Amino acid sequence: MKQRRRLGGAFVHELSRNRYLYLLALPGIAFLVVFAYLPMLGHLLAFQNYRLSDGIWGSEWVGLKNFEFFFNGKDWLRVTLNTVFLNALFLVSGLGSAVVLAVFLNEVRNRLFKRIAQSFIFLPYFISWLVVSMMALTLFSTSEGLINRTLAAVGFEGVDWYLTPGVWPYILTVISAWKIAGYNSIIFMAVITGISAEYYESARLEGASRLQQMLYITLPLMRPIVMVLALLGVGRIFYGDFGMIYAIIGDNGVLFPTTDVIDSYAYRALRQLGNFSMSSAVVVYQSCMGLVTILIFNAIARKVDADSRLF
Amino acid sequence: MRERLFLVLMYAVLIAFALFCFIPFWIVFINSFADESLLQTAGYQLLPDKFSLQAYEFLLSGKQVFRSYGITIMVTAVGTAMGVLVTAAYAYTLSHRRVKYRNILSFLTFLTMLFGAGLVGFYMLIANWLHLKDSIWALILPYLLNPFYAFILISFYRTLPYELNEAATVDGANDFSIFFRIIWPISLPAIATVSLFYALQYWNDWYLSLLFIDNYKMLPLQMMIRQLMSNLNVMAYVSGSQTQYNAVVPTYGMQLAIVCVTIGPIVFVYPFIQRFFIKGLTLGSVKG
């Protein structure tokens, strides 16, 4: 009895001690409860045989039956591995290139150059995946793609790019980095802006070169934000980039062995079935796997650097 | 000497990447003004030789365009303002040392990124329970707190020296005024970044309007475009269709024009935001 009151008391005490802070967070909390947690109940569909007439609470519970279609095929492991592998490539290349860009741009003294370069690298973000896929066609098309034509001009034979699965993880990685590097670099540039000029001052006075300043001041101070973004990416590593992959690979079955991800796989499987419960099941799978992964990696991050943890 | 070499390398990398990003965009831009038959026969070119404004005409004809632009601008403005406010306040609390439950809250926030809202649940919440169908709030509210942006701000706030808070508390300020008077001004680069991202999120969205807006007068820009393109792609193939387009429908050109029309306003807004990324706002205030 006494202990419970103390616990309850601790909670109230914390709330009242930091009342303004919790008040600040209140709209956000309310939002999350209403718009994020309430709809999550919809995931219950994954374990039901949902019928409108019965509603969510009345529909029959079927346990894990909706997951069967996914795990019975032999491909679930392959697409899971593809998803993780591709996402890992995208994450590393996307963040890595953004870090390099942000750090380099920071060193540029000429304001005009800086602004123009910043704007240019941001442009790919706006190009829709549909247009990107058309551009990819322009480059890689067997009959008239730019690459094959160039190869022919110098005497080499063209490659059937769209019939060769092996190259696509790397092509996709380059495309993904191209598209997102500018966007990510904005975040990093904002962080770099916040670094006190004094650090650089004192380093310069001690004779450090620009490269050294970059390595020992800029990069370490960027570590927290890079880690946070990395962790965020790791949590979503089981969610494939459906928009990109469907636009570029589409229904070209020849390329599936290396580029098929959980999302596109499920999309094809359920295309004509229109079964909500089965598509919910796939999402539950992706979320649970992501949860396990992030718990592991967040624990690692906590040990490495207290500021870099997600939670 | 090594330093010079390094500088050259740096500039080379920057220029190369900038070109790598600019050239495809240039192709999109210039080919959106290309004649459709040229696009269909010759594909995308660096410099098309036949030009036409057809794609833009098709896309932007009709008064629907002005309405859609209006809706989108309003949603973006209100959404961004509210979103940034809510998110910044929330992130500040979650980054504050004194808040005991901040890690739990962070975890719960992150969880929502993992377990996205189920489609049916989400729809029923907004349409049936909150009765927001055909309301502009259906386009604004669901995106008010984007966990990704919240974490960016949390990470940023963690880098601010706690001495600021302590100094202010000694002066008798409560957390509210600390946040608005002290923290907010010095976090402008991060705020600017997140504002940009929210603006882009609202500007580009069509998903919310697909689900919740049935009134055609309230369709935002992206949705209007999506409907147009989707319909055109089908019209060409419906057998027995009585549709006769007397002119050639510039479908290829339109895909490109859409990108330009979408990015157009951003081009005007971005330079204003860029200011914040260029060094100038430092933490000189700490010394005092």
Place this chain on the structure above:
Amino acid sequence: MKRRMSAALTLLIALVALAGCAGKNEGEGKPSEPPVKAENSTELSSNAKLEEVTLKIMIPGDRPPDMDLVIAEAEKRMKDTINVKLDVVFVPWSDLAQKTQVTLASGENIDLIFDAPWLHINQMIASGFYEPLDDLLAEYGKTVLDKRPQQMWDYNKYGGKIMAVPLGVSYMSGNSYILRKDIREKLGVPPIQTYEDLIAFAYKVKEQEKGIIPMTAGSATYSFVAHHALNDYETYVRPTHALGNSLMLYYTNNDGKVHNLLEEREPVGTWLANANKWFKDGLIFKDILTTKDFQQPISAGKVAIVTNGAFGISDFHKNTIKNNVPNGELETVTFFNPDKGANITNFKQWNFLAIPKVSKHKERAMMFLNWANEKENYDLLSYGIEGKHWEAVGEDKMKNLDTTGYYAFGYVWLWNPVDERTVVGGDPKNDELDAVLRNADMFTTDILAGFEFDSTPVQNEVSQYNIVDGQYYTALFNGVMDTEDTLKKFEAEAGPALQKIQQELQRQIDEFLAAKGK
């Protein structure tokens, strides 16, 4: 700093207030008018004092610019009788499945909704979303019934009931091959008569016309082999009810037996091997799998032959080829047999309009459909305002005047074979063939007409099959992948699933035929 904050806050509040007001104004429906008291209540005495009702209709497409005009005219005509206001919601084709599903699943009030077998009509019916229409049709929908032949009603039932109004004008799609007439004439090839001629032409193009690739095709039904199967008048190889348009399981002739391509290879096996040979010989467009719009290459002047799902060429393509290739001209050749009884059909339609169970105005919805199926109203909603958008040519033909303001999209909510007009100026030969497609009596009735396959017992197998299908089918049926190899892969990955589906399908068919035999 303080001033700036308060200014910003004021601005924010003002914006919010504005948004709220704007939202409300846009969100409100049209103010409801007081019920109209009709003066002439002779014929529709009981309907004269009908309260005004707004019907919400959800159909795919894009709203035509003059939709408001047409709706205003329609509402004017309906004012004194059924007094219906129309709220038509258009959904982009690409998002149709998701939007209709989520709308229905949430129980939102819709009065009329589009659905189709290729969309999700079977699932929606199985989930209990639609209202059976037999009684409503009998009482309020006489015209709807009359305008469609008996076969269309009999063979488009679900579970023995009419669950949605079939929207169609024909019982089979046309099929043909589009080819470059100018190239054919240039190479001195006489008009194509047989399939062999077509392939010979393709080889000629390969040899003599260097810049042009002989042929390309689309996916599924539009792939080379599947398209050729449409002209199979010897064995009548046809897709089954279980796997959409896939020929991995198929029917032959008209005996209700299900065949499995993995076990009974012929005649499809030979066709597949042929297609593979053509691909190896360089006759087929190498990027056939990545082209998103399979008929674009021909109108861009890159290929000489392509499969086509109709007898004629749409004006869209005619105009585009003229634009892209200076002397380009397209023609079609078909191997369709127009003789009476030569073609088998099960009379299944591809588009339907249903009344959801949750609708609060089911009777009024049916009354509206009835009104819409009267000739002048049909003309109005289908083609627009006469004199402005179109012009009548006799009773059953028409001419387009202004298609930018309004264009025909009757196939998503109105189509009936009686009132649908044909556009003048088409190729008379194609018009003849189209007339055959529209005449129910020219067809042999499929023995399985009226049969519906319930895929629930084999749902997992079907999705397993779909996965493998997505990977290999189009490549296989277009000759891109080696026939033997791919069939082996099919066997390895989907063999057991296919067998199970085949058995279940055959079982349900045998039940159906036995019941029919009575």
